[in-house]
Amino acid sequence: AQSVAQPEDQVNVAEGNPLTVKCTYSVSGNPYLFWYVQYPNRGLQFLLKYITGDNLVKGSYGFEAEFNKSQTSFHLKKPSALVSDSALYFCAVRDMKNTDKLIFGTGTRLQVFP
Amino acid sequence: NAGVMQNPRHLVRRRGQEARLRCSPVKGHSHVYWYRQLPEEGLKFMVYLQKENIIDESGMPKERFSAEFPKEGPSILRIQQVVRGDSAAYFCASSLQGSSYNEQFFGPGTRLTVL
Numbered sequence: 439a440q441s442v443a444q445p446e447d448q449v450n451v452a453e454g455n456p457l458t459v460k461c462t463y464s465v466s467g468n469p470y471l472f473w474y475v476q477y478p479n480r481g482l483q484f485l486l487k488y489i490t491g492d493n494l495v496k497g498s499y500g501f502e503a504e505f506n507k508s509q510t511s512f513h514l515k516k517p518s519a520l521v522s523d524s525a526l527y528f529c530a531v532r533d534m535k536n537t538d539k540l541i542f543g544t545g546t547r548l549q550v551f552p
Numbered sequence: 553n554a555g556v557m558q559n560p561r562h563l564v565r566r567r568g569q570e571a572r573l574r575c576s577p578v579k580g581h582s583h584v585y586w587y588r589q590l591p592e593e594g595l596k597f598m599v600y601l602q603k604e605n606i607i608d609e610s611g612m613p614k615e616r617f618s619a620e621f622p623k624e625g626p627s628i629l630r631i632q633q634v635v636r637g638d639s640a641a642y643f644c645a646s647s648l649q650g651s652s653y654n655e656q657f658f659g660p661g662t663r664l665t666v667l
């Protein structure tokens with residue numbers, strides 16, 4: 439079965455420091471991976487995706503993610519965190535075998551302290 | 553351009569009542585997905601529809617839940633005889649095509665509270 443794991447419920451980082459939100463996946467075949475962000479009482483906003491090509495994917499708001507096939511990971515990164523980055527982050531994989539629905543991780547709450 | 557619209561944003565129902573959630577996809581998008589988010593959990597797929605067709609309803613509870621996406625008008629997620637366990641945020645997403653290359657755009661969600 440295809441799945442996504444986000445091992446950290448919460449990540450705390452000081453403003454200005456680099457941040458990493460971890461994601462690992464389990465799929466058969468080539469993975470199509472996504473990161474979404476959810477602000478309180480809001481819907482999900484698309485950040486970036488990996489389909490093919492360069493392992494380092496750049497997305498919105500200065501975020502980037504690195505696809506690592508050998509480690510089956512797709513960690514989200516940002517060189518310098520902002521307080522406004524505080525939100526809930528979801529990693530997702532496309533279920534290629536079943537109508538392209540997204541399979542989400544359980545989410546990681548990012549807290550950036552001033 | 554308007555994104556995915558959902559209404560109502562908040563819905564309160566008593567046990568046994570019906571809940572109707574509406575989703576208008578991004579203009580030009582013909583693929584709609586519904587997801588449910590329970591408190592402190594990730595999103596779980598419920599159903600995938602194209603215009604007038606249900607493509608995949610593998611995530612829908614077998615009873616009380618139904619969805620449609622008519623030729624004209626919004627997609628509707630209908631929950632009959634709601635129970636407290638139905639309290640959740642329901643998100644609709646749309647995509648231009650069902651291809652894997654197209655990301656899904658999410659609406660703001662409908663937060664259903666069952667008293």
